[in-house]
Amino acid sequence: MTQPLKQTIIKASEQTELLKLLLKEIPAKSRNNIKSILTRGQVSINNKVIKQYNHIVKQGQDVIINWNKEIPPEGLTIIYEDSDIIVIDKLSGLLSIATTKETQQTAYSILTDFVKKRDHTNRIFIVHRLDKETSGLMLFAKSQAIKDKLQNNWKEVVTERSYIVAVEGVVEKDEGVISSWLTEGKNMIVYSSRTPNNGKKAITHYRVLNRKNNYSLLEVTLKTGRKNQIRVHMQDLKHSVVGDKKYGAITNPINRLGLHAHVLAFKHPATGLETRFQTDIPKEFKKLFK
Numbered sequence: 561m562t563q564p565l566k567q568t569i570i571k572a573s574e575q576t577e578l579l580k581l582l583l584k585e586i587p588a589k590s591r592n593n594i595k596s597i598l599t600r601g602q603v604s605i606n607n608k609v610i611k612q613y614n615h616i617v618k619q620g621q622d623v624i625i626n627w628n629k630e631i632p633p634e635g636l637t638i639i640y641e642d643s644d645i646i647v648i649d650k651l652s653g654l655l656s657i658a659t660t661k662e663t664q665q666t667a668y669s670i671l672t673d674f675v676k677k678r679d680h681t682n683r684i685f686i687v688h689r690l691d692k693e694t695s696g697l698m699l700f701a702k703s704q705a706i707k708d709k710l711q712n713n714w715k716e717v718v719t720e721r722s723y724i725v726a727v728e729g730v731v732e733k734d735e736g737v738i739s740s741w742l743t744e745g746k747n748m749i750v751y752s753s754r755t756p757n758n759g760k761k762a763i764t765h766y767r768v769l770n771r772k773n774n775y776s777l778l779e780v781t782l783k784t785g786r787k788n789q790i791r792v793h794m795q796d797l798k799h800s801v802v803g804d805k806k807y808g809a810i811t812n813p814i815n816r817l818g819l820h821a822h823v824l825a826f827k828h829p830a831t832g833l834e835t836r837f838q839t840d841i842p843k844e845f846k847k848l849f850k
Contacts, residue, residue, distance in 0.1 A: 566627040572617045579613040602626045607640045633674040644830045646700045652816045656689040696821025709829045720825035722781045726818030726845045727799040731776040735767040738793040742786045750788040762786040764793040772849040814844040
């Protein structure tokens with residue numbers, strides 16, 4: 561049987577550093593024990609794993625300690641898990657799932673191996689995909705029924721899906737909307753058209769977060785989820801995604817694609833409750849704007 565998650569929940573009575581709080585609330589554990597728990601990623605706040613000893617915990621926040629000692633999977637970080645779903649933060653360069661042309665290690669295969677170590681009958685089901693070079697949040701289901709419920713009602717279930725995007729050049733408008741019809745050619749390149757042209761309607765909202773060193777950092781929100789949508793629409797904007805040679809980029813100062821799935825919010829398929837996850841802006845992106 562699947563090993564149940566053993567957790568301790570501590571509610572902060574005042575604002576304090578995380579290590580100080582844990583030392584006070586778990587006196588049976590030594591300072592080194594507490595540091596090891598943090599290093600192994602067993603402590604989370606607001607569904608986000610926290611490893612920094614000096615992280616400031618705000619009054620009223622719940623600090624959750626997962627006592628199950630598991631070796632975390634390489635190439636991804638488990639952000640949240642319950643009996644129905646798993647949310648991960650995928651690294652850039654890792655495929656979401658194998659294709660006919662590429663069968664190397666994937667987020668799906670890594671996560672499958674991970675859950676099967678608990679119980680060989682465990683399975684996971686991929687709900688949506690990220691491009692190989694895109695990092696960030698992905699949602700997996702733990703049963704076919706949950707997968708179907710999510711995929712069949714994706715537009716109604718997902719309430720927010722946003723990305724952090726590093727693009728070439730200085731985007732002049734503080735915010736804007738890009739709308740076009742997208743079609744994929746035989747060469748696997750997606751083309752954008754201002755007329756339907758048998759394509760799929762795609763709508764992308766963007767907001768500028770920073771401008772510096774002839775680069776811009778955007779928060780991009782999708783109203784539709786088409787293949788390569790952000791990459792194509794940034795090309796339409798005349799500001800290609802950093803490192804995206806396929807869609808017009810001429811620079812790659814961060815040695816990866818400047819695209820990160822930052823926020824994923826949805827109605828939980830089992831409870832119906834609004835569930836929201838957010839990751840940090842990748843360090844490589846921040847370096848562009850120092």
